Structure formats: structure tokens, C-alpha cells
Amino acid sequence: xxxxxxxxxxxxxKFTRDLAxxxxxxxxxxxxxxxxxxxxxIHDWDKWEDPFRLTVDxxxxxxxxxxxxxxxxxxxxxQNNGQFNVSDARYVNALKLFLQGVSPLEYAAHRGFAMAGxxxxxxxxxxxxxxxxxxxxxHVQTQIHTISQxxxxxxxxxxxxxxxQRVWYLSVPKSFFEDAMSAGPFEFxxxxxxxxxxxxxNLLFMPFMSGAAYNxxxxxxxxxxxxxxxxxxxxxxxxxxIKFMLEQDERNVPIVQKWIDKWFWRxxxxxxxxxxxxxxxxxxxVMSWKEAWEMYFEExxxxxxxxxSRYGIRMPKYWDVxxxxxxxxxxxxxxxxxxxxxxAAFHSWLPxxxxxxxxxxxxxxxxxxxxxxxxxxxRSLQEKGERWYNSTLPMLCQLCQIPMAFTxxxxxxQICYRSSEYNGDKYHFCSDGCKDIFDDEPEKYVQSWLPVxxxxxxxxxxxxxxxxxxxxxxxxxxxxxxxxxxQDRANWNRWKGESDSDTDQPVKAAVND
Amino acid sequence: xxxEIKTQSVEPLRHTFSNVARRQGADKSASRYLEAMFDLxxxxxxxxxxxxxxxxxxxxxxxxxxxxEDWYAFRDPRQFYYGAxxxxxxxxxxVAERNYAFVEKRALLDLxxxxxxKVAEAxxxxxxxxxxxxxxxxxxxxxxxxxTAITQAASxxxxxxxxxxxxxxxxxxMLDGNTSESLDAAKQAWLENEAWQPLxxxxxxxxxTKDWFELYVAQNFALDGLLYPLVxxxxxxxxxxxxxxxxxxxxxxxxxxxxxxxxxVDATLKTAAGESDANKVQLEQWARQYIDxxxxxxxxxxxxxxxxxxxxxxxxxxxxxxxxAGKKAGLEL
Numbered sequence: 001x002x003x004x005x006x007x008x009x010x011x012x013x014k015f016t017r018d019l020a021x022x023x024x025x026x027x028x029x030x031x032x033x034x035x036x037x038x039x040x041x042i043h044d045w046d047k048w049e050d051p052f053r054l055t056v057d058x059x060x061x062x063x064x065x066x067x068x069x070x071x072x073x074x075x076x077x078x079q080n081n082g083q084f085n086v087s088d089a090r091y092v093n094a095l096k097l098f099l100q101g102v103s104p105l106e107y108a109a110h111r112g113f114a115m116a117g118x119x120x121x122x123x124x125x126x127x128x129x130x131x132x133x134x135x136x137x138x139h140v141q142t143q144i145h146t147i148s149q150x151x152x153x154x155x156x157x158x159x160x161x162x163x164x165q166r167v168w169y170l171s172v173p174k175s176f177f178e179d180a181m182s183a184g185p186f187e188f189x190x191x192x193x194x195x196x197x198x199x200x201x202n203l204l205f206m207p208f209m210s211g212a213a214y215n216x217x218x219x220x221x222x223x224x225x226x227x228x229x230x231x232x233x234x235x236x237x238x239x240x241x242i243k244f245m246l247e248q249d250e251r252n253v254p255i256v257q258k259w260i261d262k263w264f265w266r267x268x269x270x271x272x273x274x275x276x277x278x279x280x281x282x283x284x285x286v287m288s289w290k291e292a293w294e295m296y297f298e299e300x301x302x303x304x305x306x307x308x309s310r311y312g313i314r315m316p317k318y319w320d321v322x323x324x325x326x327x328x329x330x331x332x333x334x335x336x337x338x339x340x341x342x343x344a345a346f347h348s349w350l351p352x353x354x355x356x357x358x359x360x361x362x363x364x365x366x367x368x369x370x371x372x373x374x375x376x377x378x379r380s381l382q383e384k385g386e387r388w389y390n391s392t393l394p395m396l397c398q399l400c401q402i403p404m405a406f407t408x409x410x411x412x413x414q415i416c417y418r419s420s421e422y423n424g425d426k427y428h429f430c431s432d433g434c435k436d437i438f439d440d441e442p443e444k445y446v447q448s449w450l451p452v453x454x455x456x457x458x459x460x461x462x463x464x465x466x467x468x469x470x471x472x473x474x475x476x477x478x479x480x481x482x483x484x485x486x487q488d489r490a491n492w493n494r495w496k497g498e499s500d501s502d503t504d505q506p507v508k509a510a511v512n513d
Numbered sequence: 514x515x516x517e518i519k520t521q522s523v524e525p526l527r528h529t530f531s532n533v534a535r536r537q538g539a540d541k542s543a544s545r546y547l548e549a550m551f552d553l554x555x556x557x558x559x560x561x562x563x564x565x566x567x568x569x570x571x572x573x574x575x576x577x578x579x580x581x582e583d584w585y586a587f588r589d590p591r592q593f594y595y596g597a598x599x600x601x602x603x604x605x606x607x608v609a610e611r612n613y614a615f616v617e618k619r620a621l622l623d624l625x626x627x628x629x630x631k632v633a634e635a636x637x638x639x640x641x642x643x644x645x646x647x648x649x650x651x652x653x654x655x656x657x658x659x660x661t662a663i664t665q666a667a668s669x670x671x672x673x674x675x676x677x678x679x680x681x682x683x684x685x686x687m688l689d690g691n692t693s694e695s696l697d698a699a700k701q702a703w704l705e706n707e708a709w710q711p712l713x714x715x716x717x718x719x720x721x722t723k724d725w726f727e728l729y730v731a732q733n734f735a736l737d738g739l740l741y742p743l744v745x746x747x748x749x750x751x752x753x754x755x756x757x758x759x760x761x762x763x764x765x766x767x768x769x770x771x772x773x774x775x776x777x778v779d780a781t782l783k784t785a786a787g788e789s790d791a792n793k794v795q796l797e798q799w800a801r802q803y804i805d806x807x808x809x810x811x812x813x814x815x816x817x818x819x820x821x822x823x824x825x826x827x828x829x830x831x832x833x834x835x836x837x838a839g840k841k842a843g844l845e846l
Contacts, residue, residue, distance in 0.1 A: 005691050014686075014696055015679045019645035021704060025714040030721040034565050056676030057606045064603030067596040081523060107553050107661075111572075114656040114668060118649055127675065130652055134668055138595040141549035144530075145596075148548055152525035159531040165555050175560045178571055182563040449558045473531060495523055 012053040017046065017123035032121035038184040041249035045122025048244055051236045052128075059131060062229075063138070070142060070226045077219040078149040087215040088283040089154070089492035090483055095220065096156040096346040097277060098208055099147050101173045104164040106140035108177040109133075112188055119185040125244075128237045129189070135230040142226070146219045153495075154488050156345045159473040163345055166460070167472050168451035169273070169337075171401045175448060176270050180263075182444075187259050189241045195263030195316075198238035199304065201231065202296040203271055207278045207286060214284040246311040253312045258440070264316030265433035269400035275330035276337065279359065280351065288362035289330045298323065318433040324409045327363050331371040336405050338378065339390035342465065345474050347483035350375050350382065370412055387482050391465070393452045398427040399434035399445055406430045422446060536585065546592035551585055553661040574659050577726035578795050579785055584660030587784050590776045598669045602676070605766055609680065612762040613687070621759045622687060629755040630688055636748050636818055637764075638685040638699035639709055643740070644678035646716035647671075650732045658725045666777055670733070673774070677767055684763050708817050711810040726785070727799050733778045734842070735803035738834045739811055739827070741771040747826055748818050779841035786843040797844050804831060804846070 006014065023031060035042070054062075076082075086092065110133050117129035151157035164170045180191035209224030245252045275289035287295075297319075305315045334348070341348040351359060356375065359367045381388050394403035408414045418429040422442040429435040438445045454460050461471025469476050478487050492498075527540050532552045534540040559570045569575055574584070593601070616622060622630065651671035658664040682696060689695035703709050715736065722728045745768040752760045761768075786793040808827050815823035838844040 006686070006693060010693075011686075014693055015682050018696065018700070019641055019678050019682075021642060021700065021713075023717045023720075024704075026717040026721045031717065037565070055679050056672060057609070057679065059672075060599055060602040060606045060676070064600045067599055071596060084523075104553075104555070108555075110668070111554070111656060111664070114652055114664075114671075118652040118656050123645075126649070126652075130648075130668075130671060130675070133652075133655070134595065134672055137665060137668060138599075140553065141595050144549045145545055148530070151530055152527055153523070155526070157530070158527060161552050161555070162532060165558050171558075171560075174555070174558075178560045181571055182561040182565075184565060444561050444564075447561045449560050454558075491526070 008053065012050060012055065015055055016050070016127050020123045028121065032119060034119040034185055035121050038186050039255055040186045040245055040252050042122070042245075043248055045120075045124065047247065048122050048124035049240060050124050050128070051240060052233055054131065054233075066226050066229070067138075067142075070222055071145070073222045074142075074146055074149075074219055077146075077222075082218055083150050083153050084495055085216045085218070089488050090281065090347070090349065091211075091215040091217065091283050092150060092154045092488065093156070093346040093348075093483070094208065094211060094215075094277050094281040095147060095150055095217070096154075097273060097281070099143065099157055099160045100163050100167070100170055100345060101273060102204070102208070103140050103143045103147075104161060104170075105173055105177050106136050106143065108181060109136035109192060110140065112177070112181045112192060115181065116185045116188055125189075125241070128240075132193075132230075132234050132237060135234065138230070139227055142223050146223050149219065153491070155475065155478040155486075156347075156488075158479075162473050166451075167343070167345060167474065168340070168396075169344060169402075171449060171451050172273065173270060175401050176266055179266065179444075186241075186245065189238070190245075190256060190259040191263040191266070193234065193238035194242045195260060196238075196267050197231070197234045198242075199264065199301055200267045200271060200297070201235065202300070203292055204274055205231065206296070207274050207282075207292065210286040211278070211282045214286050215282060242308070242313075243311075246308075246313065250312075257313055260313065261317040262437050262440070265318055265431075265437065266400070268322050269402060269430075269434070272329055272333045272402060276333040279330035279362075280334045285358065290326045290362060293322070293326045317436070318431070321409045321431065321433065325406070327366040328370070328407060328412050331359075331363070331367070332405050332407065333402075335371075335374065336394070336403050339388070340394070340403075341481050342389045342476075343469065343472075343474070343480065345472070345479045347481065347486050347488065349483040350379050366412060382482075382484075387485075389481075393455060395428060396450050396452050397430035397434050398448055398450070399429055399438050400431075401448065401450060402430060404428065404430050544592065546589075546594050546597065549594045550661050550665065554659070554664070572659060576657050576659070577724050579726040579792050581660075581785065581788055581792075585662050586788070587660065587662040587781055589662070589666045590780050591773065593666060593669055595665075602673070605769060606676075609766045612765060613683065616759060616762055617687065621762075625756040625759055629752055629760075632818060633752055633756070633760050634685065634688045634695045634699070635702070636744065636814070637681055638688070638695050639703040639706075640740075640744065641678040641681040641685070641696075641699070642703045643712060643716055644674045644681060646720055647732055647737070648674040648678065650719055650722075650728055654725045654729055658729075663729075663781065666781075667729075670774065670777075673770060677770070680763075680766055687763070708813040711812075712814060715806055715810045730782070730796060730799040731803040731806075733774075734782060734838075735800060735834075736807040736810075737771070737778075738775075738837070739804070739807045739830050741767070742830050742833065743811055743815055743826070745771060747815075747830070751818055775837075775841075779837070782838075782842035782844060793844065797846060800838060800844055801846055804834060 113129045113133035113136060117126050117133050120126050120129065147157060164174060180188050183191070205224065209221060212220035212224065242256065245256050278286065278289050278292065302315070305313065337344055338348045338350070356372055360372065378388055394405070396402065397404055404415060404417065406416050408416045416431055418432060418435040420427050420429070420435055420439055420442070425446070427438060427446070429438060451460070455468055461467045466476065469480070474480055483489055529537070529540060529543040530548060533543045533548055536551055537543060554572055556572065559572070563569065563571055574580070648671050651667045651674060654667035655664045655671060658667060685695040685699060686693060703713055719728060719731055719736070722731065745764050749761050749764055782796060786796050808831055812823050812827050815826050819826050835846045838846050
């Protein structure tokens with residue numbers, strides 16, 4: 001007798017959501033205590049659509065296949081000293097920023113999705129979040145294993161997680177993710193799955209992975225390709241989460257809109273670090289920040305929000321400011337790091353003439369007018385042996401924690417200052433976007449661990465730069481400061497057999513168009 | 514004849530990351546397990562108290578009564594990081610797949626007497642709900658536990674349990690000819706049949722347990738420590754008398770998994786108990802308490818197969834577990 005076969009959909013349903021039951025010995029609220037406090041109303045968890053229907057045995061099979069291929073390449077990469085095939089030793093600094101700033105976020109995502117995967121009371125989102133949780137663990141671990149080889153030959157990588165928890169610029173990504181994790185499960189998935197993974201992830205992933213491809217870093221490219229199929233699952237989860245909340249109850253709409261506004265701005269400010277990486281740190285450039293923002297946010301994002309308008313969702317607040325800032329963001333950011341590179345665990349440098357030309361061409365309205373003169377002045381100081389480092393600690397935005405160096409939306413020559421009073425204290429912000437987020441939840445954001453305040457309060461090893469660097473585990477003269485004077489550059493020239501005279505000159509960089 | 518391949522050799526500046534070197538006491542090459550496990554979780558300078566638990570930090574040692582000087586003293590004897598775990602499971606999955614295909618192709622289940630199939634169905638299939646509880650419980654340990662050494666292994670365990678729940682569902686579908694009648698009946702039994710109520714009650718209680726290490730002892734040591742030997746050794750052994758090895762082939766993943774996972778569970782308990790007398794006393798108290806509860810909950814489950822012998826079967830399994838605690842986990846129960 002031929003058995004009546006369950007359809008794939010029915011089978012998956014039996015293999016996941018049918019496993020749960022309505023508890024009767026415990027109050028359901030004791031098992032899932034976090035589903036209500038954010039004000040999101042869910043009436044029917046069964047309306048959740050599982051876009052992938054991946055059972056665990058299939059997951060193991062696919063993932064193991066990918067892992068075997070990836071590790072074969074990582075092994076070959078280290079055996080063949082693949083790190084010497086990158087375009088230029090400057091490129092490696094983009095990887096330092098990645099390991100210090102991005103890999104710890106993959107770990108945070110692993111734990112954050114474990115929380116969401118435990119807290120949602122529907123099996124559909126539980127399983128999706130749990131699989132994402134272990135995918136994220138995969139990402140941080142494969143990144144460590146890939147970059148392990150670079151750590152053996154370059155400075156700045158060696159204590160990435162210690163630094164992530166202490167060094168000033170790394171409080172930007174750390175506070176971003178902790179903001180999401182310290183909120184409830186619905187805000188967390190809106191922040192990470194939707195606003196970050198779905199709307200903005202292309203702007204993180206594409207620049208680093210294509211940057212790796214353009215600059216001869218085969219190990220990182222391979223990791224990127226290998227992670228791509230995980231990412232597409234994660235992006236689908238992001239969109240499903242939003243639609244699910246919006247379709248369940250119209251009272252959810254204003255809450256979701258508020259979160260989208262907040263997390264768009266949070267994510268956009270975080271991408272400041274990526275913008276300077278794209279425009280300044282890749283010896284062979286993929287595209288400019290401005291072009292990437294136009295393609296991935298203005299065009300793709302615009303279409304997405306057009307789609308969501310039927311639910312009553314509009315474009316995130318202050319998206320227009322991000323468009324006004326696109327011609328200056330990366331330049332303002334790189335200048336911050338040029339100023340404070342003595343306290344950063346990667347090297348900075350001034351663009352060479354060929355690179356200045358590329359920047360002029362990509363930013364015709366701003367580069368020659370505002371930034372080239374600044375770099376030329378700094379170059380003249382450098383030629384006199386007076387490389388400029390700023391010894392005064394900067395004021396940080398209470399919210400995004402980036403030094404307050406961004407300019408007014410309509411005036412690129414005027415620093416933008418905003419402030420709010422709360423319980424008799426004054427708090428400072430880089431933008432209206434950051435100020436609004438603070439004003440909505442001041443009791444949360446007064447808690448920010450601001451690196452500059454902490455240094456002044458004596459919580460970071462001491463009051464002098466050497467004491468703070470020691471507390472950071474940042475080796476002065478190795479991990480920090482100007483690329484031209486760096487050990488990395490001297491080693492690179494020695495390994496590559498460049499002559500002494502080459503060592504005295506800036507390494508020539510090819511510029512892609 | 515061997516050919517010597519000339520390669521460029523360049524001295525590295527360092528052999529591993531600084532945090533790993535500090536823990537190893539020297540800058541020497543470290544395994545992939547260690548490099549991708551040590552210190553991954555942030556420990557200081559948290560920005561915001563969680564809205565869902567304002568009395569603790571995001572990651573906080575205060576979410577359990579167990580106290581450790583160093584939460585990275587825990588080592589997984591299997592040295593599982595994501596890649597090692599997933600490739601190990603993929604191999605086992607491959608074997609399971611072949612076993613299922615073999616049983617289906619030869620229609621081996623048709624050779625098992627109807628009565629035995631009924632017993633197997635009644636004993637195995639409702640457990641998929643208990644595995645789902647174990648999935649959530651281990652995800653809880655991953656979410657709120659402290660230190661990547663334990664939390665990453667708990668996340669693997671959580672996904673393993675979902676996988677086992679799905680294998681049990683598949684076995685149900687094989688037994689009922691893909692109609693899902695066995696799954697529906699098993700859910701009914703799980704919700705209403707008296708034999709399953711004490712176990713369901715215990716599962717629901719564990720899903721509401723707050724101390725993550727207590728949950729670890731209760732779920733991974735006490736409950737699993739009785740349930741797995743009961744179901745996959747004793748009940749399976751009983752069924753073999755009529756079913757040959759057919760049912761065992763379908764369960765092979767679970768029995769192999771349990772043997773492997775017990776090594777991790779024992780090592781974890783031994784490390785925590787070895788840390789201090791206070792830990793040891795606490796762990797022993799939890800272990801006794803939950804072995805009692807689990808034994809009580811599993812007795813009616815055992816009775817479905819062993820009838821009046823169930824009490825003595827459970828008593829033997831308790832004794833085995835007590836011995837295991839003393840020999841492997843450093844606990845005197």
C-alpha cells in the first residue's frame with residue numbers, strides 16, 4: 001500500500017511548530033516572559049511564514065560542505081603565505097578594523113539571536129533565530145581562523161577582543177549592538193535582522209568582501225562567498241519579522257516605525273567606519289562611499305520602503321540627512337583617525353596624488369574644496385617631520401559615540417552640535433538623529449560608557465596617553481600611528497624584496513576606476 | 514623517492530593572538546578550537562542595563578549560584594567549534610540517512626510485529642516534545658550563560674536536540690506510513706496520557722527555571738542521564754527481542770550522540786565542582802533533587818514497556834548515574 005506522503009510544507013510544519021505545546025503546568029508567561037513588555041501585539045504565531053524550511057539534518061549537511069571547502073582554502077592560504085599576495089600592506093588595515101570592529105559583532109549576534117530564539121513564543125521564529133545564532137558563531141569563528149594568519153605577520157590584530165571592549169572608536173560598534181541586545185526581542189530583530197541585515201548589510205559586506213577580492217585577499221573573499229548563503233537566509237528573516245509584526249496588529253505599526261527610524265540612524269552612523277574604509281583604506285578601490293550609498297540605500301532601500309508603504313511604513317526619518325552627508329562622511333571620518341591615530345590600533349596615511357585625483361573625481365563638489373587643502377597642509381607638516389597628532393581628547397556624541405566632527409546638514413564648514421538636558425545634566429549629540437534617539441529613552445542612554453569620559457574619570461589605566469595605550473594593550477610604535485613610519489610597512493618591503501630607496505618612499509598604489 | 518618542495522619561509526612575528534598566548538603562558542601555536550573560543554564574550558564596560566533584566570549586566574556572572582574564578586576553565590573534550598561540530602554531525606547525519614534508506618528500501622519495519630511497532634511508537638514518538646524542551650533549555654544556557662567555553666557548546670547541544678526531535682518525528686512517520694497519525698497520537702499522549710504527565714510537568718518546570726547552571730544540571734545531567742539510557746538502551750534492548758536491530762538502526766544517532774555528549778557534560782560538572790566546595794555542594798544538591806524528579810517522571814514512561822519492573826529498571830539506572838557522577842563528574846551523590 002502506497003503511503004500518503006505529507007507535502008514538504010506539512011512535513012516541515014510537523015518537524016518544527018508541531019513540537020511545541022500549550023503549557024498547563026506553568027503559566028506561559030513564566031516560560032516566555034519577554035513577549036509583551038515592548039507593546040507588540042501578536043495574535044497568531046502560526047501566521048509566521050518559514051521561508052526556508054531547513055531541517056537540522058539538511059542544515060548540517062549544507063553547512064559542513066561549506067566548512068570543508070572554506071577550511072581547505074584557509075589551509076592553502078597559510079601554507080602558501082597568501083598574506084603576501086595582497087595589493088599593498090595598507091590593505092591589511094581594513095582587515096584590522098574588521099577583526100576589531102565587526103567580528104565581535106558577529107559574536108554579539110550569536111548571543112543576541114540565542115536570546116531571541118529562546119524568548120519568542122512561536123516555534124517558527126524560534127527556529128529561524130536559533131539557526132541564525134549558530135550561523136553568526138560560524139562567522140566570527142571562521143573570521144578568526146582566516147585572519148589568524150595575518151595576525152602572525154602584521155601588527156594591530158593581536159588583542160582584538162580586549163581592544164573591542166576598551167579602545168575609543170570600538171565603543172561605536174560595541175554600543176550599537178549592546179543597545180539592540182539590551183532591548184526586547186522584537187526591537188532586537190527589528191534592529192539587527194531588518195534595519196541592519198536587510199537594509200544596510202550590503203554596505204558592510206560588499207565593501208569588505210569586494211575590497212578583499214580587488215586587493216588579492218583570497219582568504220577573506222572565500223569567507224565572504226561562504227557566508228553569503230547564510231546572509232541571504234538572515235535577510236529573509238529580517239523582512240519576515242517586519243511583515244509579521246505589521247500584519248498582526250495595526251497598533252504595532254507606530255512602534256515598528258519608531259524602531260526603523262532609530263535603527264536606520266544607528267546603523268548609518270556605524271557605517272561611517274565603512275565609508276572611510278572604502279574611500280581611504282583600500283589601495284585598490286571598489287567604488288566610492290557615495291556610489292555605494294546611492295546604489296544600496298537610495299535605490300534599493302527606496303524601493304523597499306515603497307513596498308512597505310502599504311503597511312503604513314515610510315522612509316526612515318533623517319534619510320535625507322544621510323544623502324546630504326554622502327559627499328563628506330568618509331572624509332570627515334578619515335580626518336578623525338588621522339588626528340587620533342596614535343591611539344588607534346591600525347595605521348592611517350594621507351592619500352597619494354593618484355588617490356587624491358580619484359577622490360576629486362568621485363566627489364567633485366566637495367573634495368577639492370574642503371578636504372584636499374586639509375590633506376595638503378598635513379602633508380606639508382609631515383614633510384617637515386611634524387606629522388600632526390591631536391593630543392586633546394575629542395568630545396563624543398552621547399549616542400553614537402563618534403567624535404563630534406560631523407558638519408551641519410546644509411553647511412559642510414560648520415560642526416554640528418546638538419544637546420539635551422536630562423536630570424540637570426547636559427548631553428551632547430552629533431546630529432538630530434542621535435538627539436531624537438536619546439530624547440526618546442534618556443534613562444537608557446545616560447548609561448553610555450563613553451571612552452573619553454572614562455579616561456578623564458581615571459578608569460582607563462591613567463591620565464597620560466602611554467598609560468591609556470597600555471590599558472588598551474596597544475603597543476606604541478607597532479599597532480598605531482602613521483603607516484609610512486610603521487613596522488608593517490618596513491616588514492612588507494623586506495618580505496617583498498623592495499629596495500631601501502623604495503622603503504623611503506610611499507608605496508605606490510594603483511587606483512581602480 | 515621523495516621530492517623536496519622548496520617553499521619560501523618567512524618567520525612570523527607571533528604565533529597566536531595575545532589573549533590566547535596569555536592563557537597558554539607562551540606565544541605558541543594554538544588549536545583552532547582555542548583561538549576561536551577563548552575570550553569571545555565581552556566581560557567589561559557594558560553600556561546599558563538590559564531592559565529585560567535591569568539588575569544584571571548584559572553578560573553577568575550573577576545569573577547562576579555557581580562561582581568560577583575563570584569561566585574559561587571549562588573545556589569541551591570534543592574541542593567543538595562551529596566547523597568541527599557541524600562536520601561531525603554531517604557525518605553522523607549521513608549514517609542516519611543511510612540507515613533510514615536501508616530500513617525503507619527493504620521494508621524492514623513490515624517485518625516487525627504490529628505489537629512491537631505499537632510499543633515503539635508509544636515509547637519514542639512523544640519524546641520529540643521533550644527534545645523540544647531540551648532545545649529551548651540549552652538555547653537558554655547559551656543566551657544567559659557566561660563564557661564562550663560553555664555557551665557555544667550549549668548552542669550546539671540546542672540544535673542537536675532540535676535535530677533529535679526531528680529524527681523522532683521521522684521515525685514516527687516511518688512507523689505510520691507517512692500519515693502523521695503517530696505524531697498526532699503522540700502529541701495527544703504528551704498532553705493527556707497519564708504516563709507522560711509527570712515528564713511534561715518536569716519539562717515545563719525546567720523551561721521556567723532561571724538559574725542557567727541549575728538548568729544545565731537538571732536537563733543535561735539528571736534528566737538526560739536517566740532518559741537516554743532508559744529509552745535508547747533499555748527500551749531499545751527490549752524491542753530488539755522482537756524487532757531485531759531495525760529500531761536500533763533508526764536510533765543509532767541518538768545513542769551515539771548521548772555517549773559523546775556525556776563526556777562534555779561530565780567534564781563541565783567536574784570542572785565546576787573542582788573549583789570550590791561551595792560549587793560542589795550546590796551541584797550535588799541540584800543533582801540529587803533533579804535525579805529524584807526525573808526518576809519519578811520517567812517511571813510511568815518505563816512502565817509502558819516494563820510494567821511492574823519499571824521501578825527496578827529506574828533504580829538500576831539511578832545507581833548507574835550516581836556511579837557516573839562519582840567517577841566522571843566529581844560529585845558524591
